[in-house]
Amino acid sequence: MTRPILTLLRRWLPALGLFAALGGCAPIEPWVKPYERERLADPVMKLSRTSLGDKHFEHVVTVREAGRGATGVQGGGCGCN
């Protein structure tokens, strides 16, 4: 009777220990402080120059390629019929 319990404990004890250890951790501190993000805010780090241009390119490829989605640009309509 005790054997299954021991097996269960042996299997899950390390996981429980890991959860307990993580629970005791302090919140993750941002390792890049806001004052260190100046380069990230530069226009060269912005891939979209105009939302209309992105929308147009996305429409062009969506009506020609079967692959779709996960681009972050929302299209609409068909224009391919």
Added chain:
Amino acid sequence: METHVNPGSATPARWRRRLATLLGGLGSVGGGLAALLLPATEAQAVDLPEDTAESMLHVYSGGGTRASGPALLVRKRVMDGLALSGNWYVDIVSNASIDVVTQASAYKETRHEYTLAADAAVRDTLIHVSTTHSTEPDYLAGSASLDLSQEVFGGMTTVSFGATRGNDTVKKKGSADFLDHAQHWQYRLGATQILSPRWLMSANLEAIADDGYLASPYRSARVFGAAVPERDPRTRSSRALKFRVLGDISREGDERTSVHADWRIFRDNWKISANTVELGLSRHLGDKALADVFVRWYGQTHALFYSDNASVETLYVSRNRQLADFHSLTLGGQVQYTLHKAPGQYELQLHGTLDLMQFKYADFTDIRTGLPYKNTASIVQVALTASF
């Protein structure tokens, strides 16, 4: 003295209250997500997208098709934490593509697309709702979207999720009896992570499901060399996962320069498998100009029921080259030039874009030559934008 309630003034106030309640509820959902992810993280206020006005002329030309037109977008903050935007987009299409010239006759038509959207910043959540309506003589499409994004881990990570529901009405010119419909569902999930003071990465997942008429009422398939109406399944589901890495590679004192690399993997239940790879570079050219260049490669396998010329009768059959085995290569460049800048007030910019595309099909034969079909195309965009 009697007092009268003025319905004209009470109604907007009521709507504002309802809107505030709705946005507050959505904000709570986002807030709950943040609490779930990191209970001890301090909430951060997010900024609305900046007020902007964009106008653009666009031209796509290639493979016998020319689509051009104007597009306009205006976004304005109307009250604290709420911005509204409107977008009008026109495609004037002159089509003499290989499908059209080998199966029918060239045609011209115009597509108009309207989008209304609202962006709201509620606590540390950005909410975007929009509705789009697209009309052309034989195709009507409408959709509604909701997207939420939220910064967590002290602004190091931005998580986002969203959904779109679309309804299409499909008609056929010259055939008043033909009328069919299609519905679309899209679900998105994404995360952007700051890796270092110079590098970012993102991952986006999107699942799309379609139900209804997904073929073209004009296109023919070939079975034993004879043209038959194409028959596509009435359902389709797909998923795409895209990874992006973006970083600043410039040295201290040099013009700021960034590079990016994208990889998207796509699968669907029509057995299409596709990959997209993009590499790009952006660089300031002095104080007023900024240039972007990129190269994009896309490749896909054909759909299970695609055939250039079927030699067996099957339930579904298509010769839609969008479902064929092919790859495309795009080389693109853009220059942005600041015409005028009044710091703290407004900025006026001119944008010029030229993309060159090449498509090569492995199993779509140009029946005029008997050779595998290929074509080149160009995209030109000229845009004037003002941010204020």
